[in-house]
Amino acid sequence: MKQSDLLPHLFRTEYSKIIAVLCNHFGIDYIEIAEDIVSDTFLTATELWGMKGIPENPTAWLYTVAKNKTRNYLKRHNLFEKKIINDLKNQPIDTGADIDLSTTAIADSQLAMIFTVCHPSVSKEAQIALALNLLCGFGVQEIADAFLTNRETIYKRLKRAKEKLREEQILITPPSVQMVEERMDAVLTTLYLLFNEGYYSVSGHHPVKEECCMEAMRLCYLLLENTLTATPAANALMALMCFHASRFEARTSPEGENILYEDQDTRLWNKELIEKGLFYLDHSASGNHITKLHLEAGIAYWHTHPEDTREKWEAILQLYNKLLMLEYAPVAALNRTYALAKANGTEEAIIEAEKLQLTDNHFYFVLLGTLYSSKDPAKARDLFLTAQQTAKSENDKLLIQKKLDELKDIR
Amino acid sequence: MKDFLFLFRADYVEYAKRSPEELQSMTKKWMDWIGGIAAQNKLADRGNRLETGGRVIRPGNVVTDGPFCEIKESLGGYIVVRTTTIDEAAEIAKGCPVYIIGGSVEVREISVM
Numbered sequence: 264m265k266q267s268d269l270l271p272h273l274f275r276t277e278y279s280k281i282i283a284v285l286c287n288h289f290g291i292d293y294i295e296i297a298e299d300i301v302s303d304t305f306l307t308a309t310e311l312w313g314m315k316g317i318p319e320n321p322t323a324w325l326y327t328v329a330k331n332k333t334r335n336y337l338k339r340h341n342l343f344e345k346k347i348i349n350d351l352k353n354q355p356i357d358t359g360a361d362i363d364l365s366t367t368a369i370a371d372s373q374l375a376m377i378f379t380v381c382h383p384s385v386s387k388e389a390q391i392a393l394a395l396n397l398l399c400g401f402g403v404q405e406i407a408d409a410f411l412t413n414r415e416t417i418y419k420r421l422k423r424a425k426e427k428l429r430e431e432q433i434l435i436t437p438p439s440v441q442m443v444e445e446r447m448d449a450v451l452t453t454l455y456l457l458f459n460e461g462y463y464s465v466s467g468h469h470p471v472k473e474e475c476c477m478e479a480m481r482l483c484y485l486l487l488e489n490t491l492t493a494t495p496a497a498n499a500l501m502a503l504m505c506f507h508a509s510r511f512e513a514r515t516s517p518e519g520e521n522i523l524y525e526d527q528d529t530r531l532w533n534k535e536l537i538e539k540g541l542f543y544l545d546h547s548a549s550g551n552h553i554t555k556l557h558l559e560a561g562i563a564y565w566h567t568h569p570e571d572t573r574e575k576w577e578a579i580l581q582l583y584n585k586l587l588m589l590e591y592a593p594v595a596a597l598n599r600t601y602a603l604a605k606a607n608g609t610e611e612a613i614i615e616a617e618k619l620q621l622t623d624n625h626f627y628f629v630l631l632g633t634l635y636s637s638k639d640p641a642k643a644r645d646l647f648l649t650a651q652q653t654a655k656s657e658n659d660k661l662l663i664q665k666k667l668d669e670l671k672d673i674r
Numbered sequence: 675m676k677d678f679l680f681l682f683r684a685d686y687v688e689y690a691k692r693s694p695e696e697l698q699s700m701t702k703k704w705m706d707w708i709g710g711i712a713a714q715n716k717l718a719d720r721g722n723r724l725e726t727g728g729r730v731i732r733p734g735n736v737v738t739d740g741p742f743c744e745i746k747e748s749l750g751g752y753i754v755v756r757t758t759t760i761d762e763a764a765e766i767a768k769g770c771p772v773y774i775i776g777g778s779v780e781v782r783e784i785s786v787m
Contacts, residue, residue, distance in 0.1 A: 577702075580706070580709070581702070581705055581709075583709065584705045584706065584708065584709025584712070585705075585709075587709055587712035587713050587717070588708060588709065588712050588717060588720040591712060591713075591715040591717075595713075596712075596713035596714070596715070599709060599713050600713065603706070603710075607706065615710050615713070618710070618713075618714050619713060619714060620714075
């Protein structure tokens with residue numbers, strides 16, 4: 264790794280770990296102090312490493328400096344509180360206590376933080392922003408990029424969420440049976456959205472995007488390491504993410520353009536991740552509760568089979584049927600109709616597709632255009648043109664242009 | 675939007691005698707039909723199937739057993755569909771696979787108490 268890349272990389276991997284441990288140590292009242300200490304640690308690193316070169320073990324160096332800064336802070340703070348403030352009720356732990364930055368302590372702290380961030384008092388979108396910020400070490404600008412919004416919005420959202428956690432006096436503790444019962448769904452949804460945020464939006468090899476996915480997988484792995492949180496649904500989520508992530512290499516061209524599933528070079532699919540996905544899928548099959556995540560993992564599993572068999576599409580169709588019966592989502596409705604075409608034929612699928620009437624969704628017109636392609640190319644062309652007008656992102660417009668070009672080849 | 679109860683009636687005793695392949699292909703038809711309603715975001719409740727056996731209780735604690743041999747068609751299941759009008763609901767009911775085995779669908783608006 265180049266010297267200039269090292270610090271941003273360490274910032275990404277270590278920032279959130281130290282934050283989690285410090286928050287765990289101080290309690291939720293001191294999130295901002297923890298953030299100040301860690302930011303200050305990285306600032307010191309930038310200054311010193313630039314002058315003196317990179318230390319032998321940069322991570323250990325960061326941990327030591329963070330510990331020292333914490334100790335100094337506590338000393339000063341203690342002195343201040345003793346001399347000036349009489350009310351010492353909220354006094355943080357004494358300076359003698361050591362900050363434990365061992366691998367186990369980091370994992371425990373981060374697991375506790377996941378459950379803190381997903382406290383029901385915090386809104387859904389704020390939960391994801393908080394997770395990105397406190398658990399994945401993403402900065403305000405990066406989160407704003409991921410959400411396609413501006414710094415100010417995210418800054419306010421994070422500030423409000425942190426205030427909320429403080430007001431509610433949320434304790435940062437290892438997940439209990441009750442916490443798992445109450446918050447596990449929110450935890451899984453947050454990780455799921457975190458992954459999707461990276462997987463589906465915006466084009467190209469955006470480093471933040473892929474790291475969103477990696478972070479979601481890392482955090483999910485923390486859940487699976489703990490007996491209380493290694494639920495069937497958590498295993499299903501991990502399987503789902505592994506299957507999707509197996510196509511990371513194949514889905515982007517060297518020029519940074521998206522490559523559609525059917526055009527991908529399947530040799531680039533990551534077999535190791537597919538194997539891992541299967542392992543977690545097996546583990547998800549216990550208990551008698553089928554969740555959305557189980558069904559989505561099942562669909563993702565079938566998509567790791569490149570062969571266009573009837574069996575594959577029939578299985579995918581039935582999984583989409585069940586998924587939609589659990590919960591409606593436009594994207595599921597569109598994908599279900601595509602599977603219907605593959606399993607039952609285009610005639611039936613066209614009739615069903617026209618019932619969907621998702622006319623504000625450009626994928627709806629892409630689907631219809633695709634279904635009409637061989638039957639009525641002129642109509643397909645009109646539909647693709649409508650799709651192009653409805654699409655918002657340049658990348659989507661480009662993909663639709665490809666569909667139009669392919670249509671010309673047919674004629 | 676209104677909720678409509680779809681009641682499926684058919685000669686389920688006769689139906690159960692069909693070959694496993696036929697039964698499986700019927701299951702697929704049902705799943706595809708209900709999946710199609712769900713894909714339009716018009717499935718309010720995916721309902722349940724009803725077992726064939728049953729009891730009917732009448733005044734004076736008179737209890738009789740089902741299935742109800744005197745009536746060929748028995749209630750086999752239900753779903754709830756959400757549409758604007760009963761005509762739209764009836765249109766959806768036309769796609770039900772129950773007709774293949776000679777059954778019927780009764781569409782009733784649910785009046786919320």
